[in-house]
Amino acid sequence: MDTDDPLDFEVEDELLKSPPVNNKRKKIIGLDDLLQDYYREQDKLLEKKKRETKAKTKAKKIKSSYDDEDSKEAKLTRMVEKCHSQLKAFGEEKEIPPWGVKVFGEKKAFPTLEFPDLGSCNLLQAFLNNKLNSMVELTAEKGDIFLEGLLVNGWLSKLAFLCGHVEKPIVVWAFNTMLYSSKEELCNSSSDFWCAILSSGKEGDQAPVKIDWFPEYTDLRRALDIYGFLFKFSYNSELNNLDSDIEGAPPNIRAWIRYVIACCLIRSKKAIFSTVEAEEIVEIIICLFLDRQFEGLLVLLNDCMEAIVNYFTDVEWRSSCENIAKFIACRVSKDLNCIQTIECISEASSRCRQLRSAVAYQTLLSCFDGVLSGEEILKSLTEINLKDKGCDFYNMYIHLVLTENWVLSNSLIEENPVIYEMFCLYLRHCSNLISATNLRSYAPKVRHRASYLLHFSIYK
Secondary structure, X not given: OOOOOOOHHHHHOOOOOOOOOOOOOOXXXXXXXXXXXXXXXXXXXXXXXXXXHHHHHHHHXXXXXXXXHHHHHHHHHHHHHHHHHHHHOOOOOOOOXXXXXXXXXXXXXXXXXXXXXXXXXXXHHHHHOOOOHHHHOOOOOOHHHHHHHHHHOOHHHHHHHHHOEEOHHHHHHHHHHHHHOOOHHHHXXXXXXXXXXXXXXXXXXXXXXXXXXXXXXXXXXXXXXXXXXXXXXXXXXXXXXXXXOOOOOOOHHHHHHHHHHHHHOOOOOOOOOOHHHHHHHHHHHHHHHOOHHHHHXXXXXXXXXXXXXXXXXXXXXXXXXXXXXXXXXXXXXXXXXXXXXXXXXXOOOHHHHHHHHHHHHHHHHHHOOOOOOHHHHHXXXXXXXXXXXXXXXXXXXXXXXXXXXXXXXXXXXXXXXXHHHHHHHHHHHHHHOOOOOOOOOOHHHHHHXXXXXXXXXXOO
């Protein structure tokens, strides 16, 4: 071992190790280095200012776009306000309520349905003793279930046709069930039973069924009274409250209408209603048309209207048509409801068209005080200044629709050249004297309807 070599413990001891020799020389910072650092800092500051300037410019552009949008919105608002003020210059437009009247008020309690004594009914006894009963095994102990089962399954009407006779207890029970049962199936089955036995004998192979009891009109009227029908309603805001909490008519009203139709169709065999009663039924049906809750029954109501109008004899109809028209004209208000009254009367038959014309005419007479004839009505209409700012185009529209139906639904009017020419003059006034730029409520409707009638109804 060489004496100059370090010992083993000297090699392992870190403190005894000689520090490494740094052969690098310290760099001397010159003027050029300082300048470079200075310019580098200036570039950074300049870049920072550019970013800040760019951000400010972008913010100004966004603010400017917002200002432009606000300016456009303000400009549009000013234009709308200007148009509104110009329209307002024509006069304040009144709020026009939709058509519709509540013709049913508070209902009364339905009467209790009493089942007949089955032991006293020969019809049912014959069925119980028949061999067919062995198939269904019905007994008379449970009379209500027994009779309802016969009714719903159609056996009751079949028995009536087989026997050719229905006793009073059965028909009374079936009638009351039709009008007052809360079970829809029973109500409809009772209605089918009555329609079947009333129409018996119409077909050649079917003999008429003898019925021991016929309901009177007072029974039908009593049912409407229990349903809450307002026989003497006058049009006012309370009754016209379409959002009323009062519940509407019960579903039995459908069966009531079907029964009336069946009674009307057998007029040649039996006159069930008197002339006055038939007139009141027409008035009731028209009132039902005015209640919006019956819009789902329009087809059934139309069928009933056709049937009851054709129920009258020719002699009866001459006076009854005018009586009905006068009653309706007095009862219905002179707004959109009177138009609905006219339009609910079908034009399918000559009698319905005659009634439509009569109702329109009587309503027009009630619109003008002191007017007693058709010529005076048309003269009053043609004398209206349509260019006057105070002209009520809403009433003009109502009068136009009423006049149209009065004249065009009555074939006899065409034989009166004076009335016809005055009507044509009235249409020309409405079509030509109302400016196309007149934007008041109902002014365009009057002008367009009059123009249409001139081109497609008068000179066709």
